[in-house]
Amino acid sequence: MHKKYVGRFAPSPSGQLHFGSLVTAVASYLDAKSNHGTWLLRMEDIDEPRCISGVDKDILCTLEKHGLFWNGDVIYQSQQHQRYQEVVDRLLEQDLAYYCACTRKQIKAMGGVYNGHCRHLGLAPDSNNQDQFAIRLTMTRPLQAFEDVIMGNVTPIESEAPCDSPHQEASTANSSAEDVVIKRRDGLFSYNLVVILDDVFQGVNHVIRGCDLLDVTPLQKAVYQTLGYEIPTYGHIPVAAVSPGRKLSKQNRAAPVNNTTPKENLLRVMQFLGFDFPAASSFNDISALLAHAIAIWDRKKVVKTPEIIVPQHESTYYSEPL
Ligand code: GLU
Ligand code: ZN
DSSP: OOOOOEEEEOOOTTSOOBHHHHHHHHHHHHHHHHTTOEEEEEEOOOSGGGOOTTHHHHHHHHHHHTTOOOSSOOEEGGGOHHHHHHHHHHHHHTTSEEEEOOOHHHHHHTTSSOOOTTTTTOOOOOTTOGGGOEEEEOOOSOOOOEEETTTEEEOOOOOOOOTTOTTGGGGSTTSOOOOOEEEOTTSOBOHHHHHHHHHHHTTOOEEEEEGGGTTTHHHHHHHHHHHTOOOOEEEEEOEEEEETTEESSTTTTBOBOOTTOHHHHHHHHHHHHTOOOOOGGGSSSHHHHHHHHHHHOOGGGSOOOSEEEOOGGGBGGGTSOO
């Protein structure tokens, strides 16, 4: 029997929702609802210095204004530190993670790919020098190609290690992936750890998100396997960009979603994703519009381009000198 579908939207509250993040919210919502699933919400505020207070409420308000109601309570990463630390402690105890003192410079000298130098050194910080050690996970699985339910076959990016590097084997197809940092020297838990711990904790088994995270997905899958968790189904949708390689984001001066025109916004999202959609005025209300969107949602119809350039009004990037 199939497990019940659990999906999610996981915005970082470093800025208000813009058109690109609305696209991700809508796509993950429609994929969940068309599969009779639940749709959870998680605030990814692990990188607290970059988060702006009050933005989370603003994001929730925008979702509500667009009829995108989530199931259950919103989870905040900033409130989960104890749970993350418990996992890290357990991994250290079980010798599945270790302290690493390598600097950026040293890793560069290894050919740009960390070669497992500190794996068996048994390094242990004392209370005065914690900030000189990162914690790495001992990876037991390689990066592998996978089938994305929207983008199709995805092959892992080859590492940039030079061919004559003695550590080249660290990144070839059949050896394990580079030991990933799970807690940084500055004490922050790394995104590649917490995104997985939270998805497991929340029972998420379907991840629909932007193509900007496509490249990191083989690594996240290898982390799932190394930790012994069941891997979710992944689907990646096109990212909205202001110009090639520059995704719509706070840094690129994305305009916040206009909450006074939700039907028109939703229509534009559907068109962006590649769907023919009736005029916004043909729907009495947002829930009728969303019901239609759920009915016609089809992963196969989503545009397979990783990046789409959006009209200029989505960002002040065009009108202000950089
Ligand atoms: N918080 C991430 C972002 O806003 C999304 C992470 C994910 O969906 O896995 O880009
Ligand atoms: Zn090291």
